[in-house]
Amino acid sequence: MDKLQITGGEALKGSIRISGAKNSALPILAASLLTENPVTIGNIPHLHDITTMVELLGCMGGNVVVDEKLELEIDCGSLHSRTAPYELVKTMRASILVLGPMLARHGVANVSFPGGCAIGSRPVDLHLRGLEQMGAKVQIEDGYIKATSDGRLKGAHILMDTVTVGGTENLMMAAALADGTTIIENAAREPEVTDLANCINAWGGDVQGAGTDTITINGVEKMPGGYFRVMPDRIETGTYLVAAAATGGSVTVKDTDPSTLEAVLLKLEEAGADITCGEDWIELDMHGKRPKAVSLKTAPYPGFPTDMQAQFTAMNAVAEGVGMVTETIFENRLIQTHELNRMGAKISLEGHTAMVTGVERLKGAPVMASDLRASASLVIAGLVADGATLVDRIYHIDRGYECIEEKMQQLGANIRRIG
């Protein structure tokens, strides 16, 4: 099993390009089920989760071709199966995103019930309740979600109990082909939700209000399909900026969108970073200084993103002062603190809050990744630790970070993958 070996002590310097957003590409790939015509999707990141979603579409009869520009041409015009099998869904929970579009276009969808993961139980009750409000019949049988609709789904007025990104995306896709208008209240406002809405509109749908907490979808009978380019990955962007801040470095990230991570940039400035932004680039300079500790509380967008919490916890571990980090979205997303403490961090947990007292340097150690963003925090910790850190189970990292060691090497990090 691959590991990442990191020898700390270098301040990151230089520039890298940001890849397409994993959490936008996944629902957009699922949205290809909405049309019988081929679609072309650009700026798709080369990640394990993307491969899994492509495999899932393929196993149902979708035809996926990578063209000369490394863009994906997907044709889901003639599926031979309406089932998303356990073998694939168990490796990637986001497979649940095929439920809404499949049901909307075919009137039937069987998706293996997605289990929880290291960060929490990850229920999908709000996805299912919304589909039932649109007239679907939903049963759970033999570990599968079996959904059917008698004719087209019907437009409905749906108030989401909890802000859910995947729930909003699934219901938005289902509503795209429904008979009538659907209003989703208390909708997620994440940029990836807006990106999906823009994609549905580019392919012939009619989604209004994405990015606000009320989204209106006027169902259409057919979507002609077309081309769409996925937005840049704001979490990958934030991860490299935090790594630079933790190491006292100076980096520029390109092909990104500064407007999608304002809460993160404000926290980095609070940590002492000088930040300059252009239309599609961000420059961060610590002037060789140690970061100052910051306190944060995760929240739905535009609040501080839960997907950046672990990275800031790692930065706080070597910052000046004490930072309080509160995780409000997932019940078990502070697990990386135990591994950080094994590297000499001083972190104590009180419920969903980690109190992080910064130390000058961490100490390299063998550590184990538990989920995607926790893995990133261990890489950041390795960059600011004396000696070598060996991060095991880095398949978690490969799910969400394209060529992480190459990009970190480009920034001067002493990091390599060992088999």
Ligand code: EPZ
């Ligand atoms: C998406 O997950 C992202 N994944 C996650 O990124 C991200 O952390 C999360 O949104 C929050 O921003 C993708 O987009 C593929 P949620 P999702 O539904 O949609 C509760 C990463 O690291 N909930 O917004 O699964 C749920 O328990 C990943 O890239 C219900 O109660 O998250 C949680 O407490 C990790 N019932 C809260 O909502 C439901 O039916 C937010 O979850 C659905 C969700």
